[in-house]
Amino acid sequence: MKTTRLSILLASTVLLLSACASGPKTTTLLDQVHADYSQAQANPKIATYAAMEMKSATEAMAKADAAANGRESLETVDKLAYLTKQKIALATEVASRKSSEADIASAASVRDQVRLDQRTMEANQARMKAEDAERAAQAARNAAAVATQQKNVAQANESEAQRMAAEANARNQQLEVQLSELAAKKTERGLIITLGDVLFSVDQAKLNADGARMVQRLATVLQQNPKRAVLVEGFTDSTGTTSHNQELSERRAMAVRDALLDLGVARSQIAVRGYGESYPVAANDTAMNRQLNRRVEIVLSDERGVIAPR
Amino acid sequence: MKASKTWLMGTCVVAVFGLSACGSSLKAPATADVAVSQAAVENASSADGTEFAPEDMRKAREKLAAAKLALAAKDYKAASDYANQAQADAKLAQAKAGSAKAKAVSATLQEDIRVLRVELDRAATQ
Numbered sequence: 519m520k521t522t523r524l525s526i527l528l529a530s531t532v533l534l535l536s537a538c539a540s541g542p543k544t545t546t547l548l549d550q551v552h553a554d555y556s557q558a559q560a561n562p563k564i565a566t567y568a569a570m571e572m573k574s575a576t577e578a579m580a581k582a583d584a585a586a587n588g589r590e591s592l593e594t595v596d597k598l599a600y601l602t603k604q605k606i607a608l609a610t611e612v613a614s615r616k617s618s619e620a621d622i623a624s625a626a627s628v629r630d631q632v633r634l635d636q637r638t639m640e641a642n643q644a645r646m647k648a649e650d651a652e653r654a655a656q657a658a659r660n661a662a663a664v665a666t667q668q669k670n671v672a673q674a675n676e677s678e679a680q681r682m683a684a685e686a687n688a689r690n691q692q693l694e695v696q697l698s699e700l701a702a703k704k705t706e707r708g709l710i711i712t713l714g715d716v717l718f719s720v721d722q723a724k725l726n727a728d729g730a731r732m733v734q735r736l737a738t739v740l741q742q743n744p745k746r747a748v749l750v751e752g753f754t755d756s757t758g759t760t761s762h763n764q765e766l767s768e769r770r771a772m773a774v775r776d777a778l779l780d781l782g783v784a785r786s787q788i789a790v791r792g793y794g795e796s797y798p799v800a801a802n803d804t805a806m807n808r809q810l811n812r813r814v815e816i817v818l819s820d821e822r823g824v825i826a827p828r
Numbered sequence: 829m830k831a832s833k834t835w836l837m838g839t840c841v842v843a844v845f846g847l848s849a850c851g852s853s854l855k856a857p858a859t860a861d862v863a864v865s866q867a868a869v870e871n872a873s874s875a876d877g878t879e880f881a882p883e884d885m886r887k888a889r890e891k892l893a894a895a896k897l898a899l900a901a902k903d904y905k906a907a908s909d910y911a912n913q914a915q916a917d918a919k920l921a922q923a924k925a926g927s928a929k930a931k932a933v934s935a936t937l938q939e940d941i942r943v944l945r946v947e948l949d950r951a952a953t954q
Binding site for chain 1: 909912913916917919923924929930931933934937940945947948951
């Protein structure tokens, strides 16, 4: 009887003692935690931001593994595995928080940069607007200057035109006076100045003092109106031979021409013809009439220098 | 026979004493562990752990309560175990709250930047 009680006590004690030292090699939870641990080890964010927490998790992992290798009870191993699991999760959360904080810090500077870009762009747009406005203003100023200049030129031209018109007017008026002094008559051929017989020496082709004065006046007109020309036509009365009269009429015309040339009139302005006793202006019956026929007619051209033929 | 019986009885008695002796040297550390995990749970709570990690906070509070009970029942090993687990749960809850808040702020900032960029593009093409 006593032996049996002792045996049971012994057996149960042995069982109790051996139960303490015959735990499993690993547990489901421990396997899971090993997987979590490997994942965390490979996570670069955890390495960067949660090294301290990971160190603590590593120590816990070692304790759990030691318990498993020492074949301690399932309960013990699982308790240590659970602590390790929570510590790994903690390291992961800390890494996430710090990573977000780093993003926040860099985001603040990115946001400031974007704001700066916006302000820079606004400033550029404003500046370009201002430049455009300035260019437009400058173009307007230029246009105004051109318009003013054109107005000035037009005014100057008008003044010049007025001056030239006035000058032309004055010249014309002067010419009228001169022509009236020369007793020029208007005919279909144009203006004709008649140098009568009294202006020549008798039966000669020499101009007397009065004749010279008339020619002087004519010379002045031709010099002042270089575009005009004269056709000097000589005539005689019927006295004497035709050839003598022809020659005399020519000589008289040439005398007028020579006088004009001596006074500086251009040769190109003077043409000469003798008509002898042709084209009388009066019947050669009285002395007075004959004197009338003995004449030199000077035809003044128009402003272009054209003389219509007889 | 008598000698072996006595020896066996003595071993058991020693064993029992040994266990209880181990037990009394665990009291101070167990008390400390419970205090530390109490603090951890309070910190996690004021860091909005309950809002962002309700499950972890629940487990932490349950284990803290169990730790206190074990401490009162002089089961010092159990008290330490529960306290350590409660601490781990509370710390995790607090960390989850922190990372969730930081993520939210970061997302808001990224959105701000996105909106600013859209505005910038729109103004640039005008």
